[in-house]
Amino acid sequence: MPPSLSDRLTESILGIIRDGGLGPGDAIPSARELAKRFAITTPTVREALRKLEATGAVEFRHGSGTYVGPTINNVVLANPHRPPITKDSVLQLISARLVLEPAVAAQSAVARRPENLERLEAAVTNALIPPGGPAFALNFHVELAAASGNPLLQEVLASLLKVRVREQQQIRALYDNRERDHEEHQAIVEAVRAQDAAEAERLTREHLDNIRRAIESAPEWS
Amino acid sequence: MPPSLSDRLTESILGIIRDGGLGPGDAIPSARELAKRFAITTPTVREALRKLEATGAVEFRHGSGTYVGPTINNVVLANPHRPPITKDSVLQLISARLVLEPAVAAQSAVARRPENLERLEAAVTNALIPPGGPAFALNFHVELAAASGNPLLQEVLASLLKVRVREQQQIRALYDNRERDHEEHQAIVEAVRAQDAAEAERLTREHLDNIRRAIESAPEWS
DNA sequence: GTCACAAACTGACTAAATCACTTAGCCTTT
DNA sequence: AAAGGCTAAGTGATTTAGTCAGTTTGTGAC
Numbered sequence A, B: 001m002p003p004s005l006s007d008r009l010t011e012s013i014l015g016i017i018r019d020g021g022l023g024p025g026d027a028i029p030s031a032r033e034l035a036k037r038f039a040i041t042t043p044t045v046r047e048a049l050r051k052l053e054a055t056g057a058v059e060f061r062h063g064s065g066t067y068v069g070p071t072i073n074n075v076v077l078a079n080p081h082r083p084p085i086t087k088d089s090v091l092q093l094i095s096a097r098l099v100l101e102p103a104v105a106a107q108s109a110v111a112r113r114p115e116n117l118e119r120l121e122a123a124v125t126n127a128l129i130p131p132g133g134p135a136f137a138l139n140f141h142v143e144l145a146a147a148s149g150n151p152l153l154q155e156v157l158a159s160l161l162k163v164r165v166r167e168q169q170q171i172r173a174l175y176d177n178r179e180r181d182h183e184e185h186q187a188i189v190e191a192v193r194a195q196d197a198a199e200a201e202r203l204t205r206e207h208l209d210n211i212r213r214a215i216e217s218a219p220e221w222s
Numbered sequence C: 001g002t003c004a005c006a007a008a009c010t011g012a013c014t015a016a017a018t019c020a021c022t023t024a025g026c027c028t029t030t
Numbered sequence D: 001a002a003a004g005g006c007t008a009a010g011t012g013a014t015t016t017a018g019t020c021a022g023t024t025t026g027t028g029a030c
Helices: A005-019 A031-038 A042-054 A087-113 A114-126 A136-145 A151-165 A168-174 A178-193 A197-216 B005-019 B031-038 B042-054 B089-113 B114-126 B132-145 B151-165 B166-175 B178-193 B198-214
Strands: A056-060 A065-068 A075-079 B058-061 B064-069 B076-078
Touching: A005 A031, A005 A042, A005 A065, A031 A042, A031 A168, A042 A056, A042 A178, A042 B042, A065 A178, A087 A136, A087 A197, A087 B005, A087 B089, A087 B151, A136 A151, A136 A178, A136 B166, A151 B151, A151 B178, A168 A178, A168 B005, A168 B178, A178 B151, B005 B042, B005 B058, B031 B042, B064 B178, B076 B151, B089 B178, B089 B198, B114 B132, B114 B178, B132 B151, B132 B178, B178 B198
Parallel strands: none
Antiparallel strands: A056 A065, A075 B076, B058 B064
């Protein structure tokens, strides 16, 4: 079963991006230009571009052009077509985080660099006055993973947390305790600053367990 | 900025799948049928379907139809357009696994059910004679995550390991030690069977560290 | 009953347009 | 000279109408 024209075209376009040394935000040739270059028609080009769009490899801007997307170099992705959220799925998510994040926090405590501390501080203090939407509080957990020095860990956490963005307000209603959130985040940062891996791990587990309990005791929804 | 027709169409098709109670393998209406139903043209339908194809939500079978894909209910995905592998990216991956998998193994040790042990045994014994391609040895690690009882953890590990499938043979050349692999897997299973979380965690860390060292000492490639 | 074949479905792709939006430059106005 | 509005070129978004290429299924000959 030979790969379809659309599949080969997708790879070719990725080749153009990579061989051209293009990064997120850079423009790629227009659909008409690509159609001419590969001697095919624009609907076919668009199909290939749509596939790349679905994974965040490219972005369309109507009237302007097509640009390299932010997640083109990602290894794992949050499913953009993920199923609707339920209370069970939220509990499943927090349980998974409860397994993964303490280990990440421990790693971040030993590997963190000065600039990570700065960014963590910023994420903690900005959480009380969210500038970029309701999901900003989750930024802390992504920054914590970033401090591990391993971009892959950051990707995994960011992908997991992106799930919650859409229904963040709904969750806020169940667990809106910014003060405690803030205090616990602050404590984790201090442990990371002190490079105390065991303490960072313990505090992170405690923090997530608090959230889990709050969600668990909340009434069913959706 | 209102969502484009293509975006709304994608959601509508997902609605058809979910409202129809369709699961992986089930057929969805043909492109022409969908075009008629939404009063649009087939190229537009195909664009929407291509986006769903990119995330594994649907699959095309030329001449037969379009079917619900295996990962439609996934929360995280392996990027199908991920960048080419390098030695550095492999080390980054193994480092991330070194952080995550020991914690998963500990959880699996306490949460495992009898059927998980069966599947783990099967994965260990089949690893020596791979039936379904060269990537079969990685199955063990996915099964280990499955034993945690949290499908999300299984998804995360499966997505991380899918990265390696494509270049698995290349990696095999660097670290082809099936005997030791097999022994170490076996030891982890025993710890999981005994529900010894600390031991499962330790053995998993040791196992991955062995792999890491083998890759690290290998010559540069690609 | 079994096999070959032909319709009828399906996806894959083409061709040539038109509409909608953005951008940049020019030109007017101040 | 600076500010604002207009216009034209370039781009994505979508349509229309068809052809080609696989797959499935039922029918009829054997």
